[in-house]
Amino acid sequence: MTNPEPRPVLQVRNISKKLGGKQILQGVSFELRKRELKVLIGPSGGGKSTLLQCINFLIPPDEGEIFLKGQEIHIHRKRDLYAYRQKVGMIFQDFNLFDHLNALDNVSIALRKVKKMTKTAARDRAVVELERVGIGDKAELYPSQLSGGQKQRVSIARALAMDPEVMLLDEPTSALDPELIGEVLTVIRNLAQDGMTMIMATHQIGFIRALADEILFMQEGKIIEQGTPFDLLMPGKNSRTQAFCSKLQELSEEPDI
């Protein structure tokens, strides 16, 4: 665990969202300090994914404010919004690699088209990021030629190439076969150790125990418990989180990381 700085990088205040007549988020607030890793857990349908997508306005929140380094983000100022999203990396459960581009171009295209880097500079950077996630040798392969774990690592490289201030990870391993989860978690663990600021929805308890600075337990659109893994997961704590996690652990043998 790392030493967080006092000033929050990301502040999420009072986010509410109604979708299809159902209140998905009810006034969710939290802060992320530099180098912090916070983890969202809780039953599915609890609003974790919606919350993450609200943070970079892929789903516009109905209410609430979001601040990056003290600057409030306004969804209607398109230019600011696009600049903000470049600084907030997003990892999706189902990868969402660009199907018509090979791994290298998947990583470099935003550098070229959004950051307006030259072709060679973008390429060089993409190679560095692919190597960082351990798939430098797969640069020429297309998404359909990669395994799930490799795809997710390409998507992490793609996000890292943008030099994000914060990363949002939406259950990055839940679409993977069990034997592929480890390689992706290893990459994320390295990021955490390098001091990347992250908020991650995940149910990988071993990972959470080892690396999370704080757990946010979400249910019915609210954070109903929060605290360090030590506070929430120690046997005998009798927390809602503890009960949920023991259930998870009963259901799955998770790979060592």
Add this chain to the structure above:
Amino acid sequence: MEWDFIVKELIPALNRGVANTFLLIIPSASIGLCVGVLVGTVRTFGHPLLKRIGDGYAALFRGTPLVIQLFVLYFGLPNLGIYLEPYVAAVVGFILCTGAYQSEYVRGALLSIRRGQMLATQALGFSTFQSLVWIIVPQALRRALPGCGNEIIYLIKYSSLAYIITFIELTGEGKILATRHFRFTEVFLSIGIYYLIMVTAADFGLKKLEKKLYIPGFGRG
């Protein structure tokens, strides 16, 4: 003798005609495809007002016979003081008609692109325009290609309607000759062969293009 007619009259006339057919098809097919991509994209992702205009355009040009469209352009517009050359009227008519059909193929392909592709571009800071240009449309075009190629093949054949508004292309040249010499069978059979060759060549080119744009595993996931 038969061969004399075929070699000295029919083939030169049809060659003249086919040159004019090319003059019709090349701009109509290429500009028509661009119109289709643009209109199809606007109809799928555009501002609601633009979307309505695009839908209206497609409904109008898919809903009326091409002959009527050509008549309106060539014989109707002069009533408004707009005089188009037969060639221009034909090309404009073909572009508008084929563009409407192409937009439908493109729209279908755009709708088939998974929503996650758009989300991923947005999350990286692409503007909507950038994600359409660099990610969504290039994928959709690959999916639309068989349909768009089909429309180009149609266009090659319905370009014969230009002769109705006095632009004499392949079918027009043949019809004049057939009437003059009263040799309908030879002439129209030959015209048929000309179209068959053009369509076969176009089909070959389109297949080649499909192969060139092929991406491993794309479109089967």
